[in-house]
Amino acid sequence: MTDNRFFNRSELIGILVLAVFLVVVLPLTLDVFRLNLVAKYLTYAFVALGLVICWGYGGILSLGQGVFFGLGGYCMAMFLKLEASSVENTKIQSTPGIPDFMDWNQITALPFFWKPFNSLTFTIAAIILVPGIFAWIIGTAMFKRRVGGTYFAIITQAVAAILTILIVGQQGYTGGINGMTDLRTLKGWDIRPDHAKIVLYFFEVGCLFVCIMIAQFVRHSKLGRILVAMREKEDRVRFSGYSVANFKIFAFCIAAVFAAIGGAMFALNVGFMSPSFVGIVPSIEMVIYTAVGGRLSILGAIYGTLLVNFAKTSLSETFPELWLFGLGGLFIAVVLAFPNGLAGIWGDYVQPRIDRLIASRKSKPDGWTDSSVADGAPAE
């Protein structure tokens, strides 16, 4: 075993396998439409990744990740929408140069908070900072007062509800229930044709791996170990002199920023953003992805996201009636039978057999029998 700070050998292999899968296998086997679907699913993987840090390691269950996904997505969408609403594109409107939904709602000038989104640099900064600061405010208010667990989950849920109602209600400023549609170009580069979709897909996968590396670093650093200690025995960590609240705030902010990057990618890849990705239902669905993949596994969360979404698309295409039953059942099954999700199944049942297979090949190629496999099955 190499004693690398970022990963041990099996994690490195796992990351390489994922990289080959996403960068080589999927683009070669899927057509552009399906690849774009994968890109859409992977935007949720960012959220799931954040939840692994925040929920799996930190023990903070946030049911409001859709808020941050939405904030990031709306920041990106506002920039793209402004670019799509140039004066010559919108000259049939009564006020040219503002987004179409504003014109429909009798707004005649660009609101002040829209103006900075003319700049791409500001937009990118906003995608990271707006959700980050928002998460910091919520986190500070809650964790400094030692609110946690179920209360925190309920409050984040309420925040998700508030933001959704606000976006839907303020139609003139946000596009209302339809969201921001008809996003066209990024700095003059058309994001709609097939080749742009492929470029965006690879860009997104690149960002995802950057986030995976950050998550790996957090997990293997002292910080990650403190998070785990805090999840298990919060008081002991506090009595050891650590500021529990600050670590929690940090984990929550990281999860928020990951979710926001996912949201921005969503606006780029899918070409619109709407409040249906902000509310309670999508937020909880994002928790499902993490739970299915395994709340303690960084890579598991990504596979879980892909798997649940593939299942969702194919099931809801063929049996729309069954989909909710399937999703609900999946949720209950994961909670009751497999609390560590896919990664838990892999770690408990598959990995030990592979390891033993390799080990027995090395030591005595003909020496193992069926009984030795049965004996050695999950050690704990």
Added chain:
Amino acid sequence: MFGDYSLGDLGSIFVMQGFAGLILFSVYVLMALGLAIIFGQMGVINMAHGEFMILGAYVTWMTSNLFQTYMPSLFGGYFFLAMILAFLASGALGMLVEWVLIRHLYKRPLDTLLATWGLSLMLQQAYRSVFGAREVGVELPQWMLGSLHVTDSIEVPINGVFVMCLTVLITVGVAYVMYKSRWGRQVRAVVQNRIMAGAVGINTEKVDRYTYGLGCGIAGIAGSAFTMIGSTGPTSGQLYIVDTFLVVVFGGAASLLGTIASAFSISQTQSTLEFFMSGSMAKVLTLLAVVGILMLRPQGLFALKVRK
């Protein structure tokens, strides 16, 4: 926003909107009572609570249809029977759910949230398959329609007053059961110390099951009241679940009085604000205020000092 109205007008507006908010208040109280029992007493986060409520609403709808078809002469009284049936149906379903699902999860409260959310999705789809995706509305009996004229500018809807009286009765009943009856003492004993309660001979599993059933049953009654303010659809319950959790948390979990006070303040704030601005903004402001207060005072309005 108050500038356009005279003081007398404002008074009438507040009273009228206050009474208009009574049914909302009743639904909140009944939902939150059930949730306060389940969440406050048992620590289970029941995300399917809205679906238990909707089950009660569907039962009410079916009962009213039955009365309309077979006993039109007794239609005026269908609501009383419907409420009892709604309580029984939701309570029975709740006990079944406790037995199948919840009892395995008492040690993992956050996981009950996920599992009951899964349950709520399944129930929604079940309602959609059985009752159809369209929302259904219940016809009110003649005597509940109309309103009382208190003064010439104040009108009070009869069904609101009726539902509120019922709510008060049920609340008193629940308080009596929880604080005076033998069974309620057992529930509280189990909550405070499960092991000791078991050691002195309380059947804790049975107590858990009936407590959960009672909470869900009250949600069923809330569903009956709900049919008066909205039409019932498979996903109607989901809209209320966040509000209800906020009511419970805002009131301070495990405090029945707090639950009622917070349900009253939240529903009345929302109802009053709705007169002055759009419904969605009223809701945003109300929820924001609640979340803001909870950030300053996380233990809620009426907190019991409990040693954890």
